[in-house]
Amino acid sequence: MERIVCKFGGSSLAGAQEFKRVKEIVKADPRRRVVVVSAPGKSKEEPFKVTDMLLMCAQLASAGFRYDEIFEQIANRFRSLCLELELSLDIEKLIDEVNQHISSGASAASCASRGEYMCAQLMADYLGWPFIDAADLFLFSSETELNEEETYRRIKERLSSFEKAVVPGFYGAMSDGTLTTFRRGGSDITGSLLAAGLEATLYENWTDVPGLLMADPKIVKDAKPMRYMTYPELRELSYMGAKVLQEDAVFPISKTGIPLQIRSTLLPEDPGTLISENGVQSGVVTGIAVKKNFRVFTLEKTKMREDKGFLRKLLSVFESNRVTVEGTPTGIDSVSVIVSEEQLTGKLDKIMEEVRMYCHPQRLTTQPGLALVVVVGKGMIRKKGVAAKVFTSLANADINIRMISQGSSELSILVGVENEDADSAVAALYETFKGE
Amino acid sequence: MERIVCKFGGSSLAGAQEFKRVKEIVKADPRRRVVVVSAPGKSKEEPFKVTDMLLMCAQLASAGFRYDEIFEQIANRFRSLCLELELSLDIEKLIDEVNQHISSGASAASCASRGEYMCAQLMADYLGWPFIDAADLFLFSSETELNEEETYRRIKERLSSFEKAVVPGFYGAMSDGTLTTFRRGGSDITGSLLAAGLEATLYENWTDVPGLLMADPKIVKDAKPMRYMTYPELRELSYMGAKVLQEDAVFPISKTGIPLQIRSTLLPEDPGTLISENGVQSGVVTGIAVKKNFRVFTLEKTKMREDKGFLRKLLSVFESNRVTVEGTPTGIDSVSVIVSEEQLTGKLDKIMEEVRMYCHPQRLTTQPGLALVVVVGKGMIRKKGVAAKVFTSLANADINIRMISQGSSELSILVGVENEDADSAVAALYETFKGE
Numbered sequence: 104m105e106r107i108v109c110k111f112g113g114s115s116l117a118g119a120q121e122f123k124r125v126k127e128i129v130k131a132d133p134r135r136r137v138v139v140v141s142a143p144g145k146s147k148e149e150p151f152k153v154t155d156m157l158l159m160c161a162q163l164a165s166a167g168f169r170y171d172e173i174f175e176q177i178a179n180r181f182r183s184l185c186l187e188l189e190l191s192l193d194i195e196k197l198i199d200e201v202n203q204h205i206s207s208g209a210s211a212a213s214c215a216s217r218g219e220y221m222c223a224q225l226m227a228d229y230l231g232w233p234f235i236d237a238a239d240l241f242l243f244s245s246e247t248e249l250n251e252e253e254t255y256r257r258i259k260e261r262l263s264s265f266e267k268a269v270v271p272g273f274y275g276a277m278s279d280g281t282l283t284t285f286r287r288g289g290s291d292i293t294g295s296l297l298a299a300g301l302e303a304t305l306y307e308n309w310t311d312v313p314g315l316l317m318a319d320p321k322i323v324k325d326a327k328p329m330r331y332m333t334y335p336e337l338r339e340l341s342y343m344g345a346k347v348l349q350e351d352a353v354f355p356i357s358k359t360g361i362p363l364q365i366r367s368t369l370l371p372e373d374p375g376t377l378i379s380e381n382g383v384q385s386g387v388v389t390g391i392a393v394k395k396n397f398r399v400f401t402l403e404k405t406k407m408r409e410d411k412g413f414l415r416k417l418l419s420v421f422e423s424n425r426v427t428v429e430g431t432p433t434g435i436d437s438v439s440v441i442v443s444e445e446q447l448t449g450k451l452d453k454i455m456e457e458v459r460m461y462c463h464p465q466r467l468t469t470q471p472g473l474a475l476v477v478v479v480g481k482g483m484i485r486k487k488g489v490a491a492k493v494f495t496s497l498a499n500a501d502i503n504i505r506m507i508s509q510g511s512s513e514l515s516i517l518v519g520v521e522n523e524d525a526d527s528a529v530a531a532l533y534e535t536f537k538g539e
Numbered sequence: 540m541e542r543i544v545c546k547f548g549g550s551s552l553a554g555a556q557e558f559k560r561v562k563e564i565v566k567a568d569p570r571r572r573v574v575v576v577s578a579p580g581k582s583k584e585e586p587f588k589v590t591d592m593l594l595m596c597a598q599l600a601s602a603g604f605r606y607d608e609i610f611e612q613i614a615n616r617f618r619s620l621c622l623e624l625e626l627s628l629d630i631e632k633l634i635d636e637v638n639q640h641i642s643s644g645a646s647a648a649s650c651a652s653r654g655e656y657m658c659a660q661l662m663a664d665y666l667g668w669p670f671i672d673a674a675d676l677f678l679f680s681s682e683t684e685l686n687e688e689e690t691y692r693r694i695k696e697r698l699s700s701f702e703k704a705v706v707p708g709f710y711g712a713m714s715d716g717t718l719t720t721f722r723r724g725g726s727d728i729t730g731s732l733l734a735a736g737l738e739a740t741l742y743e744n745w746t747d748v749p750g751l752l753m754a755d756p757k758i759v760k761d762a763k764p765m766r767y768m769t770y771p772e773l774r775e776l777s778y779m780g781a782k783v784l785q786e787d788a789v790f791p792i793s794k795t796g797i798p799l800q801i802r803s804t805l806l807p808e809d810p811g812t813l814i815s816e817n818g819v820q821s822g823v824v825t826g827i828a829v830k831k832n833f834r835v836f837t838l839e840k841t842k843m844r845e846d847k848g849f850l851r852k853l854l855s856v857f858e859s860n861r862v863t864v865e866g867t868p869t870g871i872d873s874v875s876v877i878v879s880e881e882q883l884t885g886k887l888d889k890i891m892e893e894v895r896m897y898c899h900p901q902r903l904t905t906q907p908g909l910a911l912v913v914v915v916g917k918g919m920i921r922k923k924g925v926a927a928k929v930f931t932s933l934a935n936a937d938i939n940i941r942m943i944s945q946g947s948s949e950l951s952i953l954v955g956v957e958n959e960d961a962d963s964a965v966a967a968l969y970e971t972f973k974g975e
Contacts, residue, residue, distance in 0.1 A: 430868075
């Protein structure tokens with residue numbers, strides 16, 4: 104049985120109009136059998152996300168304050184939805200249940216999850232499909248740790264007997280029934296795990312943007328969307344700061360080779376971005392991303408290479424300080440270590456001291472303010488002229504290069520520039536490659 | 540007192556004509572006070588190097604064979620020199636002394652050193668300068684290990700009282716008087732240590748080529764010489780296979796900041812190449828070199844970065860197998876290790892096995908046949924357009940790029956290409972940068 108798992112984000116569920124649009128989309132393809140919903144988000148009419156309001160309620164309740172004014176807003180939002188969509192479900196009973204859950208002293212995460220819980224019940228009623236509680240599928244072994252094996256077993260066992268189903272995103276339960284939520288990735292990860300567990304044909308992630316853009320729209324206005332992409336490309340771009348699905352949400356489907364399509368409910372005819380294992384080659388460069396605020400440590404030591412353990416000793420200093428090393432460009436008598444500045448808070452002096460102690464460099468310098476710009480495209484490094492275009496583009500834009508590297512994966516070129524040149528670099532590269 | 544240490548190579552001392560040229564050069568600048576000589580080398584008239592003939596004598600003698608025929612050739616060569624240069628020294632006494640040294644069962648190294656010993660005595664006589672035996676200056680703590688501290692002390696103490704001196708290159712003595720030679724660098728290292736010990740103004744290295752060439756003349760016919768260069772540039776080029784002074788010979792002067800000038804006795808008016816600490820910027824690119832036969836190991840492992848010790852563990856495998864790692868280009872979920880193939884003889888399977896065992900990669904591949912082409916120029920990486928030119932040049936020459944890296948030192952760009960493309964890459968880059 105062909106099965107598409109569709110996940111709809113909060114902005115696609117903000118009001119009755121949005122619910123109607125979702126229904127149209129779902130009904131348009133009979134393979135769309137599993138719908139995952141977030142909690143209703145912001146819209147022109149609604150200034151708050153339901154989840155944020157629930158968190159406020161939980162906070163007030165746990166401190167012993169009244170939360171009824173805020174809760175009433177949440178309740179009214181769901182009441183209006185039922186009214187406008189002419190739903191038959193007993194909304195007052197549902198609202199009471201959630202209110203009692205909050206007042207019973209449930210954890211903040213547990214309270215926050217009730218937005219998805221209610222939303223999914225409304226959507227199930229609206230579509231005329233069964234509601235399957237995420238608490239019965241997603242088993243957490245602790246507040247933060249999912250028991251993946253058992254979760255997949257339950258998804259297979261309990262969900263595959265249903266031809267259609269609506270599942271709330273974002274949460275699961277521990278073995279004692281206590282609710283908890285995914286720390287990173289939210290409802291996206293729910294959909295991804297369902298798609299993987301059901302061996303779905305496709306995981307559709309419906310948002311309010313027409314797919315992934317070739318560059319950050321804050322830097323490049325009207326950046327064009329990418330039609331096709333591979334998982335390794337996605338990962339490279341997302342690691343380097345592109346706003347895409349949270350990594351944990353991509354992992355289950357990329358691991359099982361299920362394609363992911365990111366589409367916009369506002370443009371349901373638009374194919375959005377299709378991400379798959381091997382992809383369809385559309386352009387030379389798939390995307391451009393940038394991450395700022397790296398710091399470079401440079402060690403100079405003559406005949407460094409004769410000490411075969413030099414690099415290992417150097418890396419062990421960063422490891423023991425729990426700092427992830429981004430890269431280690433190596434010269435003949437020098438080596439640099441690139442790390443993100445944020446990891447170094449309160450550790451810089453200690454690391455400098457330890458590097459001096461264990462590695463005895465003749466010279467040790469450190470420089471902040473490096474931005475890493477990544478140009479991603481499957482196999483681009485082997486394509487004649489691509490590297491030339493990258494550097495000609497940067498030269499024409501008057502950008503000084505501090506560093507060049509290229510991932511071992513042959514799908515990206517990494518260029519280090521000054522923080523303040525980073526945006527111009529992205530803009531220049533976008534202009535160069537957008538037409539290809 | 541300004542002092543230039545001049546070292547003359549074997550081809551600059553092959554016959555009487557060459558001796559005359561050396562004298563002219565030495566006398567042309569009164570600051571040239573210390574002359575270091577190699578043993579007479581090959582020339583049109585002389586098919587053998589004196590050193591090689593001495594080694595043959597030593598070999599024959601140690602096996603109990605007669606060596607007089609070969610020794611007579613050596614003797615005659617020095618006799619002719621004395622005759623043609625009208626020297627007054629007792630050449631027969633010198634020849635006898637060396638003959639007895641060989642027949643006494645001295646080591647091969649000790650016998651080989653007698654070429655420099657005799658040559659320096661002739662040169663001292665010809666210039667009218669004192670001969671200072673290297674055995675009294677260069678103290679070895681073992682057959683291969685120089686006692687640098689004591690050597691510098693002796694150079695300062697014994698040599699600085701002489702206004703002029705001729706010193707034989709290549710050898711020194713252990714504390715019991717046994718002669719031994721420098722394993723790498725030969726007479727070049729003698730001159731370098733003398734220059735450093737005497738805090739000379741300049742170390743002149745006179746050869747038969749007009750300085751260092753911008754690219755290997757075997758690849759680029761008529762490659763032009765470089766006028767200026769810095770020590771770090773020299774080191775980068777020499778490490779990457781450019782034929783220049785042996786590294787051990789450069790180290791003493793580069794460490795003390797004494798400039799090195801490489802000049803040709805055939806073109807004494809030509810300034811050759813001047814290498815100094817900071818250099819004089821002449822062109823954007825100083826030189827281009829290539830080293831072939833590297834092997835790349837590529838590991839893929841999802842979420843590799845979450846294991847902060849991953850890279851360290853990987854490097855420790857190579858370290859424990861005593862393999863020097865050239866570089867570690869790092870991607871998001873993958874890392875490559877570049878090592879020279881020659882180091883891997885008999886170790887490849889073991890290393891692959893250990894990498895699998897300690898690092899648990901999802902995928903481990905290895906590929907031979909990588910050549911590393913280096914483009915060297917101080918500060919070039921920050922210069923607008925240089926990187927663009929490098930890659931445009933390679934693209935126009937139809938060369939596929941396998942890897943890009945850039946030394947942490949900002950003075951080079953390293954490009955990995957297939958072995959078979961390496962020469963075309965050097966030629967293309969030379970054409971691009973020769974005019975700048």
